[in-house]
Amino acid sequence: MPKIRPLFFTLSAATIAAAAAFAPAASAEEGMWTFDGFPTAKVKAEHGWAPDQKWLDRTRAAAVRLAGGCSASFVSPDGLILTNHHCVIGCLQDLSSADSDFVQNGFNAGDRLREKQCPGQQAEVVTSISDVTMDIKKAMGDAKGEALVKARDARISEIEASECPDRDKTRCQVVTLFGGGQYKLYQYRKYSDVRIAWAPEFNAAFFGGDPDNFNFPRYAMDGAFLRAYEGGKPASTPVHLKWNPRAPVDGEMTFVVGNPGSTQRGMTAAQRAFQREVALPDRLIQLSEFRGRLIEAMGTDPARLREGKDTLFGYENSFKALYGRMQALNNASFAAKLDASEADLKAKSAGKIDGDPWADIEQAVNAYRDFAKVEGQIDSSGGSALYGYARTLVRAAAEREKPNNERLPQYTESRLPLTEKRVLDPVPTYAWLEEMSLRFWLSKTREKLTTDHPDVQALLGKESPEGMAQRLVSGTKLADPAVRKALWDGGMEAIKASDDPLIQLALSQDARSRALRKQFEEVYEAPVTAAQAKLADARFAAYGDANYPDATFTLRISYGTVKGWRENGIDIPTRTVMGGTYDRATGAEPYVLAKAFAENEAKINKNATYDFVSTNDIIGGNSGSPVLDKEGTVIGAAFDGNIHSLGGNYGYDGELNRTVSVSTEAIQQGLEVLYPAPALVQELKGKK
Template sequence: MINRKQICLWVALVLASFRSWAAPPDEGMWLPMLLKQMNEADMQKKGMRLSAEDIYSINKSSLKDAIVQFGGGCTGEIISNQGLLLTNHHCGYSQIQSHSSVENDYLTNGFWAMTREEEKPNPGLTATFIVRMEDVTNQILGDVPPGLAEAERERRVQANIQKVRSQATAGTHYDAIIRPFFYGNEYYMYITETFRDIRMVGAPPETIGKFGGDTDNWMWPRHTGDFSLFRIYAGPDNKPAAYSPDNKPYTPKHHLPISLAGVQQGDFTMVFGFPGRTNEYLPSMAIKEIYEISNPAKIKIRTTKLGILDQDMKADPKVRIQYAAKYASISNYHKKWIGENRGLRKLDAVARKQEQEQKFTQWLNQETGRKNTYGDVLPQFEKNYASLANGITLSRDYFLEAGLGVELINLSQGYVQLAYLLQQNLNSPEAQTQIEKLRSSAPGFFKNYNMPTDKKVFAALLDMYYQDVDRSFHPEIFGTVTQKHKGNWNAYANEVYANSSLTSLQQVNELLSLKPAEMLKRLQRDPAVQLTSSLIENYRIKTLPAYTTLTDQNTLLNRTFLQGLREMMTNKKFYPDANSTLRVSYGQVEGYQPADGVNYAYYTTLEGILEKEDPNVADYKVPAKLKELYQKKDYGSYGVNGTMPVAFIASNHTTGGNSGSPVINADGELIGLNFDRNWEGTMSDIMYDPERVRNISVDARYILFVIDKFAGAGHLVKEMTLVDRKTSTPEKPATKAKAKK
């Protein structure tokens, strides 16, 4: 007879199992072409008034036709019928920087093209639309038998991918991207159209576009006007074309109307974009490696590097401009990894994954067939991650972060390659091609390079590399440095930078103008080339083979493990990890509780910017014009009852690559621009927590206000389609947050 205690225990186990395996509300990055069968009903239940075909269709214009992959690493969206493109300020930052100088500083002062002729071209910048998606799993895996050796399997898969891509794009100007999903259990093809004439139209000053800076990065409450404007240009047939003054603004199939209604607690939200990378199905051993080994090492290295850059940037305005984008890029994931580790600890992520793995083991032991198929997966994971933890992971992280984190070493890689080609054949076409490549890239490198700063980074990071990585993984040259300089890395830095031909544009141009034989001799004597060659050779021999073998094995194990999970949980809707392909996530506007006794509301206002203002801190300077508009409450049609909304949060599942993604309301209208996540939710790349994970967005009304009232660029607003359904002022903004820095 079952007693009360046994029943309670059974209920607890069922609930625990449900919590472990069922996708929490709003979790997931879903494939647009599968929304009808996977998500439409749930999305409409949560308030969406669109159909799945309104979001993704190949038969009519749909929301997907307004979404682009911007520059390969961000998302953008079309907001007018004249190709006007909206993305984040930090996504357009390198373009803003490239047009800036000390005399004409668009980073500090902002930029607004008042005519089409003033819009600035950006060589190399692209905007890519998705024409359609297709499940090509059968075409890719149809002739790949189970149990095939992994190397042979990959050879067949790649051959099939090439065949399918060629067939899909033959006779068109389109391209095709085919990516593995669920660790290679499925394959999907994206047919793409890429535009290459993208011009800068507008950007607010850093005091708006970067307000809060690195201090507030990944944090909520937030008051950053993180947006910039570009325009797509096309040839006379409205198709992609190389830059030409004769090109015309692109006429899109669809552009997003912009809502003036704003947001309220509980409103449905949808994010449409190109999330970069998540790893939601990792085993506990992988999470332990990230938490205990990899993240701490990378955090330590970047903390040191950022400290050096910060000091030099504050001391010299030229260095500040040169290193602004680099600093922001380095700082971004530095802070993310800190928050990720904090979130993994708070979720007790390793223990929760171990609990899942226990249930998986119980399931596979129920049948001999399951045990034969899946029985070796978890033990082999244990073995592989133990090997990685024995110095391999740390050696790899230090090579990539500390070794290649030095600009001179990073630059020297190309010259190591040149020396190799010259050794093979002094007059080979390959060597000449490499020389031209290095010659053409050198001006861009040295425009944003300060040798004294890099020399400080060199000494600090290589000292850490030497101290923290096991001696068995040291490059041979470390021994030479130890003997010659008695372990003094500053002395070694002085020697390298004084004698290398790669520390200035003049020296590089002189080197590349030499005859091949003399060039080779100079390269072989160059201390930077010698160091870089030693680092690369060491990594290639001691670290990379073992790391590649183990990670390839883990990829195969993950494929098998995930196949087993999907077989075990037939009622669960699985979403694939992000891989820079177009996805939809959805949730709702809502605040959260980051810590005991602390509650954050879901939105911020202009009042919070003035509360944070500190003229002595670069991150918290406020433009005089913005203060004037605030004092006069001159918000135009964008304010609500005397307040100016700035930002809001929602429970959409996002990651890197979603920067610049539109936040869309229940009617398919733009209500915000995604630009960040909250610090407490950064572990969502590995494990989602519905109580704490929030995406952070600029309110569309604040974007319009800055363009129109602050910048006086109302002609841009006139291009847009505004939907005016006014709402009342929310009760309480999430201000008073400066103490949380």
Template structure:
């Protein structure tokens, strides 16, 4: 009987361990040593070298950094690339107009000649990773100040990067891990000709918009399609009509086989940032400063933008991407703040700190080595609080909240050119501004909308931020000239500035005048803000050394304190792998969420004419006739999304979700509301990745959009 009970306990323990997410975003070169055994148990059929290799084609050769903050994957021998709709949203918006509204109607290139170039967009492939910790720390000596330590480290990093790229067109970065305790070299290859191939209408690609963002059940077809091009020689090249589609080292086959609970799932991508080793003091800063500020400031501005967007189709196109970029992390902050409080994360961090204090004080050597770690973090975090608060308000209210102030950089450049007395320099600069300003700024700018936002942001800053952090334009101009009336001040600024209107700026450039520009109200206001911003930043920097040292010691202590636990590094925008399973979850008592959603759920959420939940008529017709093609589940429905227990964060958007055979089964695009605290504290019972099912992606391409030629490019596994 005892033996039977023991066996049952082992089975039950094994079962429940598989039901938990496997915490960690792992470095690819370490998979063989740390992860391959567990991954194989869960259903992986590949070797570690099939995933990451510098000697042969592997999965990592199909994964790219898409733009500056997403992930994408190559899915054909002709460089076809998939990423999220919200990752390609800026490019889709940039190509849209009232006459050709690709945000509303979608876009599909039926030939390669119809594919649309995207200046400034690039994709980046990982070539190799190398542990260079010993080289980076070779010149670091005990007793060094943080400044001297950083100088020695940065000199070593630069030398390693130069050596790694000599004689190549590659780029290289030495990245810090474990808060400066380890360092790895990443060598990359970048391609700059990336063309838009297809995108569903936003009523599919962003179905649910803000209401459904970070939520499950989800029904969003969050994907877009691009193609990578090379020069005729196969090497990276700027856009040219003579370029040819990329011939990748590896591309992902696509599986349309049915998914079941417990199926193996791994994700490769570029997670941006996690803070899993934050202390209670840093969590407190998130709860009291970072999240409340972001929620309040962005919420006010977003309401202004949305009102104008809904009133005018042109403004909707102009501000769609800006609004989306703002609202995503606005809602993230709402969710993370609530999650940190609900799950009592600060108290859990304090428990770890209490364990640390007992451990470190039990040994004189430990106390000497690590004893100051927590006090350094605590003192720096608490003393910098007022400056961190002011800096965030400066960034959110002025830098991000007042678009017109961005143009002060043009004024500064023009003034510098005029002061130089070099007429050719001034003429060339003026011509360049004329040539590029419409596309770079005014194309997606509406002055009346911005004026409303500027008024709100300037009032909010004055009301919420202590007067010692106020830019002097409040007293010197708003109070003295406009008797404290911010509305009148802003009206005057927009009326008089040569920067507030494209035609006015171009007319000024035809006859530039230094005195006019030096007295321009936008230029003067921006300079006033810049002065206080510099002052705040300088005050913040005085705590950087203690905070950096404290975090490094804290991380090193945690690794030494728990030697049996493999500590994975925080995300830092380098390629990582996370593995787990297709799973449902229980968000609260008495409620279980299935691991998949279907097209039926789209129709249940459908609200005719609603900007978040409208559905294209063609999609309704196809649903009513049950035209699902080969993409239907054997159970009779068309799958839309599913959940896994993989460990992801921002930057993983667009990442491939891959089965045990190395085949693409979906695109990761979100996390779930119940585990929004996950960037700070992983929640194994709740943490889920929300994925758009590749079968829905292909159905939209093939049957909804009629772009079967794109599916035919792929290797589809049935």
């Protein structure tokens, strides 16, 4: 399931606050469960078997979170990591050149000496989870508004700093669960040197392209291998999952272990209305228009086709995912179920909670509506990597001058190393794409807010969007990592002395961006946090512990079965076979056979299971998650959901929602026949 990338109208404020909410009481096979809250008794009652603590501990210790927004797992004692191809496409793009297109042609290191480091990537493994709820609630006390947010964030930063003093190898993150009903401290072992080992051709990994995305049947080898390094050597990972290149069995239990990004299943009717009426339509319009401009700009220019492929892939995926959410919210039957769930909670909690949290949230949503459009446009990097660097450099310089507990959350000591890495690692940028992104953002900001709006006047002055974008990109030196490092190391003194036009723009916009953040915290985040904490208490009182928290890009486990579904009177099968690729190929994009498939048709096992579906409950961020059987062995890697799963952001339908995974049997064919990697084959067998 490709990650949804932040683009223009960010949705970040309202989405992040809502994402910390809570899901309805779980039905069968529903739920993205925390490892310290796995419903063992429920699973055993439904399936006659459930993992024991040893199984859960081993699996947790082998699960990996990737900094790019994906999931993964260790599958050998030498740091080998299984994930999706679309989770490494950014790395492949960054490492490619006109002479070596690793996106189009794939990458096969052959041996460890030729594995290449992925810029900006980091792998993390959870080592412990502890409850810090009472500590943080005590710090917040009776505070309200911005004071509540500052008190909460200050205590979180103190806990994260004190519990993980070794920032080279560890990272701490306090996670808000159940809308503030719980706070958990997640401690991670991190690996900052991550290298690409193996990835198939793009036409194999994404065969079917956008038309097949979020659909099934699928014929996609969306798998890849990374490796974690430490001290210049492959990391020692004695706890890892066993590779099992076999076909799944219909009806067998499956477990997906990963880091689902965010869900909003606990949204109130007022919050869903905001998404349906404001946030999603605005975002979809801009995504659609920019996608068209990007396709036109790429044209038939080979260089631009290569340079823009990853970006186009992200925009197309984002549009389809958000369009699916929009359809779900506009589906009368689905909406009625969500409304009924909310009504049931209201009835069960009547007289048991203080005040009216639903009314409090509605008031906050209405207040946010008044400035959401401004925040979405002004507090943005415009889709530009270079302006994103500038904003981070300016903000980091200011925040690093403050005590740790007074900083914005993104710049606390526990989070700063990854921020620094992603700013300073060498990543190629493309002037034509940067200029087009800034031009589009600036023109849309003027269009949406109007020429006379004070924020537009402050942003553009007398310049046109086209002229300003050209000036900014032609004048900046931020594409050079050495320039960025000098600004990072030089702090605010270097920032203020810089004549770089993007740095100057970020400096001029920083005060307004902070003011918008403060306004959001005051009128939305603080009252919603307080209201959701009350709703969390009400839900626990009404439904007991049959709850799981909304996704927060932290480690979760879901359980399900290998099972198809019935739609429009047709039974959708559980799997496809590799030979079906040849039947589906047309010779025209996106159904062009990958070169290796065309050349090895006589050698491939056409009956090998390619992709399969299961009832596991997942969402974006689960991309790359291992699919495990009861024995805890890896039989697949989750990479997508069917079209019905897009409504999974707001609720789960066990009859229709399906996870789509690539089987280990298919990846093994890739390793042995299509893109031979004998060293990896031996490593996965447990042999040196």
